[in-house]
Amino acid sequence: xxxxYEPYRPQFxxxxxxxxxxxPNGLIWWGGKYHLFYQHYPDAPxxxxxxxxxxxxxxxxxxxxxxxxxxxxxxxxPGDRSGIFSGSAVDDxxxxxxxxxxxxDTNARPGYPPETQAIATSRDGVTFVKAEENPVIGTRPExxxxxxxxxxxxxxxxxxxxxxxxxxxxxxxxxxxYCSPDLRNWExxxxxxxxxxxxxxxWECPDxxxxxxxxxxxxxxxxxxxxxVVWFAGRFENERFEPETQGWCDFGPxxxxxxxxxxxxxxxxxxxxMSRWGAxxxxxxxxxxxxxxxxRELYLDENGRLASRPVEEVRTLRASEKPALELTGxxxxxxxxxxxxxxxxxxxxxxxxxxxxxxxxxEVEAPGDRGPxxxxxxxxxxxxxxxQEVEVGxxxxxGSSMDKGALRLYVDRERGTVGDGGxxxxxxxxxxxxxxxxxxxxxxxxxxxDGSVMTANVFPRQPGNRGVxxxxxxxxxxxxxxxxxxxxxxxxxx
Ligand code: DQQ
Numbered sequence: 001x002x003x004x005y006e007p008y009r010p011q012f013x014x015x016x017x018x019x020x021x022x023x024p025n026g027l028i029w030w031g032g033k034y035h036l037f038y039q040h041y042p043d044a045p046x047x048x049x050x051x052x053x054x055x056x057x058x059x060x061x062x063x064x065x066x067x068x069x070x071x072x073x074x075x076x077x078p079g080d081r082s083g084i085f086s087g088s089a090v091d092d093x094x095x096x097x098x099x100x101x102x103x104x105d106t107n108a109r110p111g112y113p114p115e116t117q118a119i120a121t122s123r124d125g126v127t128f129v130k131a132e133e134n135p136v137i138g139t140r141p142e143x144x145x146x147x148x149x150x151x152x153x154x155x156x157x158x159x160x161x162x163x164x165x166x167x168x169x170x171x172x173x174x175x176x177x178y179c180s181p182d183l184r185n186w187e188x189x190x191x192x193x194x195x196x197x198x199x200x201x202x203w204e205c206p207d208x209x210x211x212x213x214x215x216x217x218x219x220x221x222x223x224x225x226x227x228x229v230v231w232f233a234g235r236f237e238n239e240r241f242e243p244e245t246q247g248w249c250d251f252g253p254x255x256x257x258x259x260x261x262x263x264x265x266x267x268x269x270x271x272x273x274m275s276r277w278g279a280x281x282x283x284x285x286x287x288x289x290x291x292x293x294x295x296r297e298l299y300l301d302e303n304g305r306l307a308s309r310p311v312e313e314v315r316t317l318r319a320s321e322k323p324a325l326e327l328t329g330x331x332x333x334x335x336x337x338x339x340x341x342x343x344x345x346x347x348x349x350x351x352x353x354x355x356x357x358x359x360x361x362x363e364v365e366a367p368g369d370r371g372p373x374x375x376x377x378x379x380x381x382x383x384x385x386x387x388q389e390v391e392v393g394x395x396x397x398x399g400s401s402m403d404k405g406a407l408r409l410y411v412d413r414e415r416g417t418v419g420d421g422g423x424x425x426x427x428x429x430x431x432x433x434x435x436x437x438x439x440x441x442x443x444x445x446x447x448x449x450d451g452s453v454m455t456a457n458v459f460p461r462q463p464g465n466r467g468v469x470x471x472x473x474x475x476x477x478x479x480x481x482x483x484x485x486x487x488x489x490x491x492x493x494x
Contacts, residue, residue, distance in 0.1 A: 007463040008283045008442040011357050011489035012317055013274060014038075014063050014292040016053065020045050021290035023150075023205060023257035024271045025052055026069075026089035026098050029264045031125045034060055036271070036292070037069055037098070039086060039257075045281065045289035049075070050083030050103065056125075059313045060269075060295045062490045069128045070098065070120055080108035085115070086150040086205055086257065090161070090183070096122045097183055099163065101149035102135060113139065115148045117165070119183055133184045141188055144176060145169045146202040152259070153183070154209070164192060164206045166219065172196045173203030173219060177239055192217075193241040199223055199230060205257045208236065211268055212300035217241055218249060218270075220257050227276045229258045231306040245304050251426035252411060252455035254279065254443070255293060268298045269311060274443060274455060280419045282459045283442070293455055294438060294445055307451020310436065314359070317490065323361075323483040324354055343473040345379075345386075349484070351466030357487040358468070360437040363480040366396060366407060374474030380439055381416045381460045382467035389465075390416035390458050392446055394433055396475070407433060409448060411456050419459040426452050432480070438487075439468075 009015065019042040026037035033056040040053035052070040055063040072083040087100030098120045104112040116135035120128040140148035144167035153163045156179075163178040163186065177192040195203065200223035207218045215236035220229050229250065232243035249258055250272070258272035274293045275281070281289045296308040327347075364376060377393025379386070391412040407428040414421040426448075434449035446454045460466070470482070 004286070006283070006286050008286070008459050009491075010291045010440045010442060011491050012061055012314075012438075012487060013294065013440050013443060014055065016040065016042075016288050016290065017065065018045075018287045019043060020047055020288075021053060021292075022047065022273050022275070023086045024259050024273065024292055025086050025100070027259050027261040027269070027271060028089040028091070028096070029261065030089070030091055030096050033058060033125075034263070035089065035096075035125065036063065037089065038292070039273075040068065042068065045284040045287055048083075049081050050085055052084050052098070052100070054126075059316065060311055061313060061317060066126055069122075070100065070130070075108065077108040081105040082108060087117075088152045088259065090153050090155065092121070092183055094123070096125050096128075098122075098128060099136075099151045099153045099183065101151065103149070115140070117151050117163075117186075131184070136184050137178065137186050140167070141176065143169065143191065144174060147204070148176075150205045152205075152207045162208075164208050166202070166204045166206045168200070168202040170197075170201055173200055173221060175203060175206040175208070175217065175219065175241070179239075189239045192239065193232070193243070195219075205259060207258070207260050208241065209260055209262070209268060210236075211298060211306065214244070214300060214304065215241065216298070216300075216306050217243070218258055218260070218306075222277070227256050229255060229272065233300060233304055233306050245306075247305055249306070249308065250293075250453045250455050251409075252424050252445075252453070253420065253422060254457045255453075255455045260298065267311070270296045270298055270308065272455075275457065279457070282418050291443070296453070299451070301451055305451070308447065308453050309451065310438070310445075310447055314438070317357075317487040318359065319486040319488050324486050325349070325482070325484040327479070327482045329478075329480065343471055345469050345471050347470040349468040351464070351468075354468060354484060355486045356439070356441060356466045357489060358437070358439040359485040359487055360439070360468075361435070361481075361483045362437075363432060363434045364394060365432050365478040365480060366394070366475070367478065374477075376472045376477035376479075377470075378437065379467070379469040379471055380437075380444055381458050381465045382469055383462060383465045384467060386467075386469070388416050388461050389467075389469075390444065390456075391471075392435075392437060392444060393471075394428065394435075394477070409433075409435070409446065409452070409454060411444065411446065411454050413456055413458050416460060416465070417458045418461055419457055424454060424456065426454055428452075
């Protein structure tokens with residue numbers, strides 16, 4: 001770790017010491033440890049010839065860097081961008097096996113297929129050897145015109161390996177399905193599931209997994225400038241997937257290329273790249289770019305929707321069991337303004353007291369009809385004069401009430417970041433809003449009690465912009481409880 005002060009360096013999110021990272025790859029619980037591989041270009045904070053970086057952890061928060069697991073072959077010509085694209089990991093009878101897309105830069109290597117599937121193996125979980133049989137899938141099916149990448153592999157109940165691959169054509173995204181007895185000989189079983197143009201024409205990083213009594217499929221989509229991860233939950237029968245419900249895995253701007261795995265305790269855990277293509281990345285000036293989201297545990301809610309909550313281990317980051325701040329029953333003053341009354345800052349918290357790594361838990365009620373412009377929430381990354389800040393709030397559409405389900409969660413970072421601005425929203429489903437916010441040096445993740453999430457990077461304009469304030473405007477909200485914990489940095493502990 002550089003000894004230089006890096007104001008944006010995430011403390012409890014994984015980030016590279018130097019160079020670029022994007023998609024998480026090869027997530028697996030293996031040899032008694034969590035393994036995180038990731039798309040990596042070690043030489044500069046930009047997407048160059050891709051490698052797989054590698055780190056391990058006992059608890060999903062304290063990561064130990066290991067040597068690069070997979071590196072591109074020697075360049076065939078100057079500027080050759082060929083490299084190792086995304087993929088997954090399995091335990092093949094004690095052999096840790098990585099399955100990835102070999103991306104070939106056809107300018108440097110004319111005549112080669114641009115994307116083939118390959119494998120590499122390791123017995124010690126540190127050193128990997130590319131298989132002699134590569135590529136294990138050398139040609140794409142004719143119907144897959146827009147891409148052929150990002151293999152996710154698992155073992156079926158019948159003992160055969162299955163692989164999903166991302167693809168598409170001008171009509172929409174597609175997920176292709178393959179089957180193999182030995183990870184080396186693959187049979188194409190056809191299109192598992194396809195979408196229409198409303199979700200883009202190329203689906204990246206597909207993942208299909210059982211959850212509850214259903215199967216879920218997630219895909220990363222890029223449509224009209226919006227990038228994100230869509231989930232479908234439904235049935236997987238006769239090598240085809242039939243969705244019953246559908247939604248977004250995260251409503252924030254910085255969440256892409258998610259991958260899941262099942263850990264030793266049987267949990268289905270998801271990690272995503274906490275950024276997106278084309279993002280403004282001010283940390284590049286410090287020589288690094290990109291971070292991973294908090295690990296999230298997935299579950300199906302009572303309506304058959306795929307929902308997320310932070311993994312339990314996040315609680316071990318709390319600096320003390322008792323919150324640094326605990327308030328209950330903040331009720332509005334008699335005669336609080338109705339309708340679009342002025343904004344009131346209810347509480348101003350100094351970073352000198354709270355520090356800059358926070359978990360905030362709040363339970364709010366919005367009784368009765370809401371006036372227009374009513375909102376409640378937090379101002380984060382706030383400058384001492386309150387001019388620069390990021391708002392995380394709950395707002396009500398006119399005439400709505402919480403039990404009509406018309407409250408909206410929003411993150412507005414327009415005035416608080418040197419990165420990309422923007423305002424992002426998600427509808428709340430529950431009658432009483434419970435939120436859990438995690439604030440790291442350059443991100444905020446908001447989890448709702450009904451399983452939605454919003455993830456946003458924030459690169460504060462000044463390093464000292466770390467204030468937190470509670471605000472309300474318009475129709476009164478009742479704060480049933482507010483608890484704030486200081487979090488300890490896993491980096492400080494090494
Ligand atoms: N990132 C990888 C691809 C994948 C894309 C390249 C998604 O394998 O499709 O770095 O972010």
